[in-house]
Amino acid sequence: MAVLKVKFTKTKRDKLAQILWILNWVSVVSGIILFSLGLFLKIEIKKRSEVMAKGDVNSVPNVLISVGVIACIINFLGGKICYDCSDANKFSRWKLVMLPYIVCTFCFTFCILVGALMCYAMRNELEESLYLGLRDAIKFYKDTDIPGRCFLKKTVDMLQIGFQCCGNNGFRDWFEIQWVSARYLNMASKEVLDRLKSNVDGKFLVDGVPFSCCNPSSPRPCIQYQLTNNSAHYNYDFLTEELNIWVKGCREALLDYYTAIMRYIGIAALLIWLFELSVLIGVRYLQTAMKNVLLVGDLESESDGWLLENSFVETARYSVNIIKNLGKANQISTVSGMNDPNIDVQNTNCSKTNVTTKSIPAAS
Secondary structure (H helix, E strand, C coil): CCECCEEECHHHHHHHHHHHHHHHHHHHHHHHHHHHHHHHHHHHHHHCHHHCCCCCCCHHHHHHHHHHHHHHHHHHHHHHHHHHCCCHHHHHHHHHHHHHHHHHHHHHHHHHHHHHHHHHHCHHHHHHHHHHHHHHHHHCCCCCCCCCCCCHHHHHHHHHHHCCCCCCCCHHHHHHCCCCCHHHCCCCCHHHHHHHHHCCCCCCCCCCCCHHHECCCCCCCCCCCCCCCHHHCCCCCCCCCCCCECCCCHHHHHHHHHHHHHHHHHHHHHHHHHHHHHHHHHHHHHHHHHHHHHHHCCCCCCEEECCECCCHHHHHHHHHHHHHCCCCCCCCCCCCCCCCCCCCCCCCCCCCCCCCCCCCCCCC
16 A cells, blocks of 8 residues: 555646756755855864864764765756656656656765764764864973974964863863973073972973963953962962953863854754755655556546555565565575586486497498
């Protein structure tokens, strides 16, 4: 029994073909939107690739870009098919192409859904990439004279100023590394030497942060050194007073930024998926209705259209059987006794024992 069967008159078939022709062109625009969103996300990730560890963070934008390009091609072809379906004679040219086209389009719409879901599943992977990338960037913050790292100080400073953040997880991350370059340390100073000797690794560690962590909206001058020393500053209490530096870590700030972008992209991709699915359903109805009217032979008569010719269970069973039999055509049976295709063929006795031969007369 057909699933969701609908009866179509010639007028309804023509209107459906015209509407689908318009919707396919709208789908071409939606493909351009998907491509643009993927490209935008890729550019945004590329902007801050210096503070991201290498990983598969580009998988989502790559999927969106690919799906967007495929959407433009498939829907352009779909528009041409639907336009020709308004004429039964033209439809005969696409008769054998329609079903493979619908199957390919179904797989394509599934890819859109996968891309939308990936936007929400990418958070953990992005968080790990940011954590590792920011950790290394902060670690090499002082290496302004080393090729390949000299840009990291500017990158981190601009990042902390732009996203109003400090450190990886927070401002205390700067207490655990030497972020002041050795070229700016006065090795003749007893305080500097004492700090270097007090650390096992010989690092110059201070309870201070770079200037880019300072909050310009603070009512008092920025306190970026000796943050935990109350006696070093007038009317200052580290435990009770609100610090005039950014408290949020840059990993959290960047994660919130990219999560918001991917949330909106995911919503847009889901809406496009629903739209593409509705267009696909309409194309399926048009294909079955045109196919049935050709079987009847009267192009002016009514015809039935449906989503599935049989029930869901029968269609699933039929599809599974097709998949199972895909590779069996070229296989040789390995059942016992059937290895040799000629095993049951009787051998022909070619001996000549029962054949009478004529003697050759001896020459006189």
